[in-house]
Amino acid sequence: MSDPQSIKEAAAELMPEVIERLETLVRIPSVAFPGFDPEPVHAMGAAVVELFEAAGATGVRLLDVPDGYPCVYADLPGPEGSPTVLLYAHYDVQPAPKSQGWTSEPFEPVTKDDGRIYGRGAADDKSGLVIHYGTLKLLGPDRPCRVKILVEGEEETISHLEAFVEANPDLFAADAYVIGDIGPQRVGRPGLTTALRGDVACTVTVRTLANPVHSGMFGGAAPDAMTAMIRILDTLHDENGDTVIPGVDSGTWAGADMDEEVYRDGSSILPGVEFLGSGSLSDRIWMKPSVTVLGMDLPNTAEASNVLLPEVTAKLSMRIVPGSDGDAQLDALMAHLRSQRPWNCEVEVAKVKVGQPFAVDEGHPAIIAANDALTAAYGAPVESIGSGASIPLVASLKKVAPDGAIVLWGAEDTAQSRIHASDESVDPGEIERMIAAQTLFIQEVGSQRD
Template sequence: MNDLDGLKDAAAAIMPEVIDRLEQLVRIPSIAFPGFDPAPVHEMGAAVVSLFDAAGIPGVRLLDVPDGYPCVYADVPGPDGAPTVLLYAHYDVQPAPESQNWSSTPFEPITKDDGRIYGRGAADDKSGLVIHYATLKMLGTPLPCHLKILVEGEEETISHLEDFVENHPDLFEADAYVIADIGPQRVGRPGLTTALRGDVACTVTVRTLANPVHSGMFGGAAPDALTAMIRILDTLHDDNGDTTIPGVDSYSWEGAAMDEEVYREGSAILPGVEFLGTGSLSDRIWAKPSVTVLGMDLPSTAEASNVLLPEVTAKLSMRIVPGSDGDAQLEALMAHLRAQRPWNCVVEVEKVKVGHAFAVDATHPAIVAAEKALEEAYGAPVENIGSGASIPLVASLKKVSPDAAILLWGAEDTAQSRIHASDESVDPGEIERMIVAQTLFIRHLVAAAGD
């Protein structure tokens, strides 16, 4: 038996324990959104400390993050000259409202006939936590590298961790950051994410009247705020569905192609409904901007009455392309919105957040080691893919260690994981392969540093 076979056997042997720990974590409804009970979030933070303590990591603890939930942190010295690797994941999850129509109880994990484990957070990102746990168990002690652990408690909401990291750079300096919060296109196909679109957001408020008025008596001359808002939002896309805003960047994707079958399966597009935009599918979801209206403050159909609305507010998110300046891209969006004033209505635009885009240096030794590890673990060529998602902390980590590599991978496959949606799930085999890949990566990186 060669070393690779032995490693795979060891990973298979530890999987029953890994799945048991994953299911324990999924049962904790660690929703960090405002308005939700904070107790389960704190319970989850403590559970993660216990998780890594069980993995044999000394000194793992909670660090207070000003105005936010605590992060889990550890710093374990390694051999002289060995690289420093920081393992990142997050312990908070998205809400699972009844309106999502789950087919099972969100916070009661269940393995269904397809072999996948269903539950909120099973993929995003409690799978990342158990991948890290098992990797550390596989490496054993003493560790071959200088190791740091950082697990966030509010990645899914407005995070306070970025400022904390940038204000304490010595705690988070590393040669390689392993972000286990993403995944391949499909189970069994190794994917390394080499670019993230950023995410900028703002609100736009439209005012037309001092107060609501009867639509029958005044409609036809007095402008309705919702109608004005619709006209403004319609300017964000052209007839093809491309986002068309002056000053917003766009380019063409040069990595692996987005698999259309995977995309259709994962996106749940209805039969006959057309894709938005122009260019390749990869261009549209990884290399071009896209604006989404996340919500609006207005009456529901049940509350609707015959009045003209005096004021409407919408929240917008725009995914921005790798290589672009997040602040400049948000300002371009906000300037465009301010310039739209149908019927001379009052338009106010306010910044919500800036999440910067990111692209990797494919020549970095850690990226080379990661690709080698993935290929060995999966026995298949590695796909360099992009992601329309954003992980805001990445920009802060690059400020702390500009020359470090950022590895973006995990068990959240695009085709079936349904993160943030109903029936979120993870494939246990994908977790097992990533345990092997991550263990190999650290071994390869240490070996390269010693050459």
């Protein structure tokens, strides 16, 4: 089986089994966040081992990751001298609290009238797992190249996999890495992600008083830490909403345009609310920095009293553009925050993390093969798109194999998947097309022997 039509037909025939597998996985509440029951996460790891064994993979096993949940790993031989393709996904999911507003039980998959399968993890990233499953089923035992499998169990939280990968380069070396944890703009429109913004984070603490004091007796002269914090945070954006920090890089997007209708649908912007920033929509979400205040330590409205706050801490995340250096960008953000001292308040800034950005080498033979495979599977031209998300593992994989290609694709369409939010869902047609595309891709890479 080598022609696209045969592969597409085989993928279609496999779909009832693939959907059944996906529904079984969605029922496992594999939330790896601290404080959640670890048992479902371990159960999910075991289920992924069984999944790939059922697909015909041999030697599938759990590897202990220091300080974290185990990863699923396999190394499947191919013809002598053939390239190696590593298939990546993750088996943990985001929490699904009722406060998000789910209209169905998040861990009971349901197919609704629009044909999509709803449930936490249905898209992110259990769709990636069953795409890999279907791909191995279609390839069969006579794989055209060596295939490795890597599935982690804590991508959604504080991952320990990057250090593990870098400490064991021989296990994870490959000629091409398929990151099955992303997707196109809209169902039926093939998209290959060619750039990822990085993600750097820090905390900023503002102190103005030794202790809380009565706002009536002392307000008006004694500075409140929250008021000072507001003044500092306001300096991060200009009147257009662009992030403006000295030393922080910005760029221009050269690929496909971000579809405004897709963006409005996916972002759930309220009617009449304007976009932030200036320039094209693609520039703003893929090639410009973006600062977000993720949280703040201060009283909630139910506990608020008539006092001036002596201290406030905020956690900030900044998405940074492909091609920039994450450490330098975080340094610039932290230096800016330290320089803002309204009323000579005390300002303390601390590093949280650095996630490097990434840009794909679109001239790499494996990337060209990925484009060809998507075109054949979808019967439509491929859009080169970016992503505001970051996948820190990519930087570690590039350390292990600097010449390896990174293929970023999947079934998580921007318009409707609602990953991390209520009513997460996936379109089965996207899974089917991606199984065909991935199979075609591996066959093409397998033909690129030395």
